[in-house]
Amino acid sequence: MTALLVGRRAPSRLRVVAWRFFQSTQGRIGFAVLVLLFLLAFAGPALSPWSYTDKDFTAFLSPPSAEHWFGTLQTGADVYAVTLRGMRKSLIVGLLAALVSTALAAVVGAFAGYFSGWTDRTLTWGADLLLVLPAFLILAVMSPLFGAGQWVLFVIMLALFLWMVTSKIVRGMTISLKQREFIQAARFMGVSPVRIIFRHIIPNLSSLLIVDATLNVSAAILTETSLSYFGFGIQPPDVSFGTLIADGSRTALYAPWTFWFVAGLLVVTVLAVNLIGDALRDAFDPASRRPR
Amino acid sequence: MTPVLEVTDLNVSFGDVVAVRGVSYAVRQGEVLGIVGESGSGKSVTSAAVMGLLPPGATVTGSVRLHGKELIGARQRELTAFRGKTMSMVFQDPLSALTPVYRVGDQIAEAVRVHQKVTRTQAAAMAVELLDLVGIPNPAQRALAFPHEFSGGMRQRAVIAMAIANDPDVIICDEPTTALDVTIQAQVLEVLKKAQRETGAAIVMITHDLGVVAGFADRVLVMYAGRPVEVGGVDDIYYGPRMPYTVGLLSSIPRVDTDGRHPLVPIEGAPPSPAALPPGCPFAPRCPMRLDACEAAEPPLFDVGPAHQAACIRWQDVRPRVAAKHAVPVEPRDGRPRQDRQPVLKVDGLVKRYPLLRGSVFKRRVGTVHAVAGVSFEVREGETLGLVGESGCGKTTTLMEILELAEPQEGRIVVLGHDTARLGGAERMAIRRDMQVVFQDPLASLDPRMTVYDILAEPLRTHGRGDPGGRVAELLDLVGLDPSHAARYPQDFSGGQRQRIGIARALALEPRFLALDEPVSALDVSIQAGVINLLDALKAELGLSYLFVAHDLAVVRYIADRVAVMYLGRIAEIGQVDAVYEAPAHPYTQALLSAIPLPDPVRERSRRRILLEGDLPSPADPPSGCRFRTRCPKFRAELTDDERAVCVAVEPSVRLLDKDQGAACHYAEKLEVT
Numbered sequence: 001m002t003a004l005l006v007g008r009r010a011p012s013r014l015r016v017v018a019w020r021f022f023q024s025t026q027g028r029i030g031f032a033v034l035v036l037l038f039l040l041a042f043a044g045p046a047l048s049p050w051s052y053t054d055k056d057f058t059a060f061l062s063p064p065s066a067e068h069w070f071g072t073l074q075t076g077a078d079v080y081a082v083t084l085r086g087m088r089k090s091l092i093v094g095l096l097a098a099l100v101s102t103a104l105a106a107v108v109g110a111f112a113g114y115f116s117g118w119t120d121r122t123l124t125w126g127a128d129l130l131l132v133l134p135a136f137l138i139l140a141v142m143s144p145l146f147g148a149g150q151w152v153l154f155v156i157m158l159a160l161f162l163w164m165v166t167s168k169i170v171r172g173m174t175i176s177l178k179q180r181e182f183i184q185a186a187r188f189m190g191v192s193p194v195r196i197i198f199r200h201i202i203p204n205l206s207s208l209l210i211v212d213a214t215l216n217v218s219a220a221i222l223t224e225t226s227l228s229y230f231g232f233g234i235q236p237p238d239v240s241f242g243t244l245i246a247d248g249s250r251t252a253l254y255a256p257w258t259f260w261f262v263a264g265l266l267v268v269t270v271l272a273v274n275l276i277g278d279a280l281r282d283a284f285d286p287a288s289r290r291p292r
Numbered sequence: 293m294t295p296v297l298e299v300t301d302l303n304v305s306f307g308d309v310v311a312v313r314g315v316s317y318a319v320r321q322g323e324v325l326g327i328v329g330e331s332g333s334g335k336s337v338t339s340a341a342v343m344g345l346l347p348p349g350a351t352v353t354g355s356v357r358l359h360g361k362e363l364i365g366a367r368q369r370e371l372t373a374f375r376g377k378t379m380s381m382v383f384q385d386p387l388s389a390l391t392p393v394y395r396v397g398d399q400i401a402e403a404v405r406v407h408q409k410v411t412r413t414q415a416a417a418m419a420v421e422l423l424d425l426v427g428i429p430n431p432a433q434r435a436l437a438f439p440h441e442f443s444g445g446m447r448q449r450a451v452i453a454m455a456i457a458n459d460p461d462v463i464i465c466d467e468p469t470t471a472l473d474v475t476i477q478a479q480v481l482e483v484l485k486k487a488q489r490e491t492g493a494a495i496v497m498i499t500h501d502l503g504v505v506a507g508f509a510d511r512v513l514v515m516y517a518g519r520p521v522e523v524g525g526v527d528d529i530y531y532g533p534r535m536p537y538t539v540g541l542l543s544s545i546p547r548v549d550t551d552g553r554h555p556l557v558p559i560e561g562a563p564p565s566p567a568a569l570p571p572g573c574p575f576a577p578r579c580p581m582r583l584d585a586c587e588a589a590e591p592p593l594f595d596v597g598p599a600h601q602a603a604c605i606r607w608q609d610v611r612p613r614v615a616a617k618h619a620v621p622v623e624p625r626d627g628r629p630r631q632d633r634q635p636v637l638k639v640d641g642l643v644k645r646y647p648l649l650r651g652s653v654f655k656r657r658v659g660t661v662h663a664v665a666g667v668s669f670e671v672r673e674g675e676t677l678g679l680v681g682e683s684g685c686g687k688t689t690t691l692m693e694i695l696e697l698a699e700p701q702e703g704r705i706v707v708l709g710h711d712t713a714r715l716g717g718a719e720r721m722a723i724r725r726d727m728q729v730v731f732q733d734p735l736a737s738l739d740p741r742m743t744v745y746d747i748l749a750e751p752l753r754t755h756g757r758g759d760p761g762g763r764v765a766e767l768l769d770l771v772g773l774d775p776s777h778a779a780r781y782p783q784d785f786s787g788g789q790r791q792r793i794g795i796a797r798a799l800a801l802e803p804r805f806l807a808l809d810e811p812v813s814a815l816d817v818s819i820q821a822g823v824i825n826l827l828d829a830l831k832a833e834l835g836l837s838y839l840f841v842a843h844d845l846a847v848v849r850y851i852a853d854r855v856a857v858m859y860l861g862r863i864a865e866i867g868q869v870d871a872v873y874e875a876p877a878h879p880y881t882q883a884l885l886s887a888i889p890l891p892d893p894v895r896e897r898s899r900r901r902i903l904l905e906g907d908l909p910s911p912a913d914p915p916s917g918c919r920f921r922t923r924c925p926k927f928r929a930e931l932t933d934d935e936r937a938v939c940v941a942v943e944p945s946v947r948l949l950d951k952d953q954g955a956a957c958h959y960a961e962k963l964e965v966t
Contacts, residue, residue: 013741013742013743013746016743016779180736181731181732181733181736181737182736182737182738182739182740184731184737185729185731185737185738185797186739186750188695188724188728188729189724189728189750189751189754190720190721190724190725190754190755191750191754195754199750200739200741200742203739203741203742204739204740204741206741284741285741286740286741286781286782286783286784287740287783
């Protein structure tokens, strides 16, 4: 009987969660779509002769054709090329900002709730301070910094203004979780507090955190979109979903291709992220219905 | 005499799940029927169906006749007319059975006014009378109190007062004493008996405690998987059971009156889920007398004696099990006498106080809770010390102080030869490796998000024991679980299996000392026995020492070598188990032991109970001198005024009476009670 288990690889949590994730249709579809979107964003431009900076002066605002698969913009830019370029930015910015902000919320909230006392007061004070700062104005003021190649800074700034509310929820849940016997059991076993936070507390909040992260993906893309709409955020000649939707909405009525391809891809992205989020949550949650 | 309440072929189903299947019984005036079964056997659903209190989703068929009047399918108006009047109910949780925002007296008066035409003042007067009847001191004054100002026992008395307010013919009690401590349980059972004498009502007593039924019921109905499996007079059921399940239940309860060392016989497996019943007899998969014929069809109730029926095709072969000799020797395994063995835990004068704070912005200290007030004991190698007491006596606080490995407020804790006041980081880690803990509720103490493999690997990884794979399989094997289940989550296991996982985790690092915090009190009796046997076997096999904290004295008698009885933060009596249980010297131990119901109807009826008055005093304001004197029967009845003055002025400390038995009483005297 012992040999049975030794021969196989250890059934640790990571492996079980991954297995359950890929057992669910939702998870597989979501994951496949997201991979396809990434492939499209990074490998797609190579398929077309046009780059996002090229202008075709023979075709302004022309509908999709063999030459321009998604049609062209008023400037003569190829919609396929700019959309994929925009998607590359938005995917990275949206996913990273969501992950960073949720991770920040989880860590800050859990530390504040677990340690209480001075740690708690300092961290809560920091979160409160960020809550009262007008995020949009600060991002707008800082926007000149987000020039070419500075998207990492942009991601961090976006994330910095997204985590506070979640961290407060996490803190409250940590305080009640701390009283539970399995946390006591780990403490009496000699597990260090930081380990307890990462091994017991955060996984037990995973449902909340995953829902939060999926919501944050759309929130980050939309914040970036609205920032870019007002001319902050991603600066031309670079494009993002935000700038494209802002431009396209003006011509959407009589030249639908300038708007619908971008909007459609945005919806597909958010949908894929939500599918993955749902499947992940079910995979983490042992009480959920078994995937067949 | 015609029965007051007659239930015939009652079936209850929720959707596709059949919870109750063919229950029939009848109770006559003044008769007590005990319905016994484990959790999930359908006993509470039966009573709810009789009262017409099931949710709308439930389908009920069969017949329930009260004084010959059919209740199934009766209109709501007719039901409300008899509910609370001819038939009333006492619930398990007295706190949720009372409305928190109304005064207790008003709630009882309301119960009266619903069914009787009396004025408000008359009803209030009757409420006070009823409170007096159920033994609440100062009833006129206490009637004005709110439910939260009552203790658990007093609330249950108030609920009983409400149930008997309209002189009912049938009282249904659904686990009325399960949430209460033993001494309070004895009081409440006394009140119920009195209520029955006063009203002459028939009582249907639903419980899982075979001891409570033994002394209280005239007839017993045993339920299993939604069905009655044995019905009969209380003596027939206890002394001549004809159904293997009843035999199994009776031999799996630890008893406080036998000298501990007869083996408990657990029933293997777990009760079936009502959604997936096995074919044939539902007990067949767990039955030691199973035949192939058992799985063919579900056996009907056979008449096996006068007014005694059992649902077993082999009822003629079923015999009550004879207690065999215990497999594990009582003496320490290595044969060394106690004084030669090293102490693994030494607690000396331990004190733990909590400040009582008031105010939200500026916290003021308004008092001190003396949770533990000077407790001393030691656990030596290879022995088990049982720490027992009622809720609020400080036993869990004591345990937590030990487990924290921090310097206590006062006193000294020495674990495995190290004083906790002078521990370095490395030493503390080393002690954490050698001292492990098993908690009460296995579901709460196992991280629900971790697989069993990760749970068992955690202590190994924490203390750097390399690849845990092989050890995890070994551990699962050791506690009798299938190692191939390691990838499952705790919730996929039954209660008993979960507790085995908890024990396996505690054993992962091969500790020398195990602290057990009520490890079996959340489990059903038939499963509890298996876990107790496992703990006993592991102790012998691995040479462990246990500190076993529990409120159940019977379990402690079975597993412990020595016992310490705590009362209000102090040790009342400590000593070798058999000495303490056979001849307790402290009045509190005597009362505690006499309050425990025995699963033996004849002895239960004939024994003398020492009833304690009132409730546990608040640990924030303990009585002067001896803490037990306010409830002490000896103080009240036997002592002279001069002797009492000593009790009031001087707090007694534990005095050695015998070779290994000490009591904290100025006038300790051995007395046989069980």
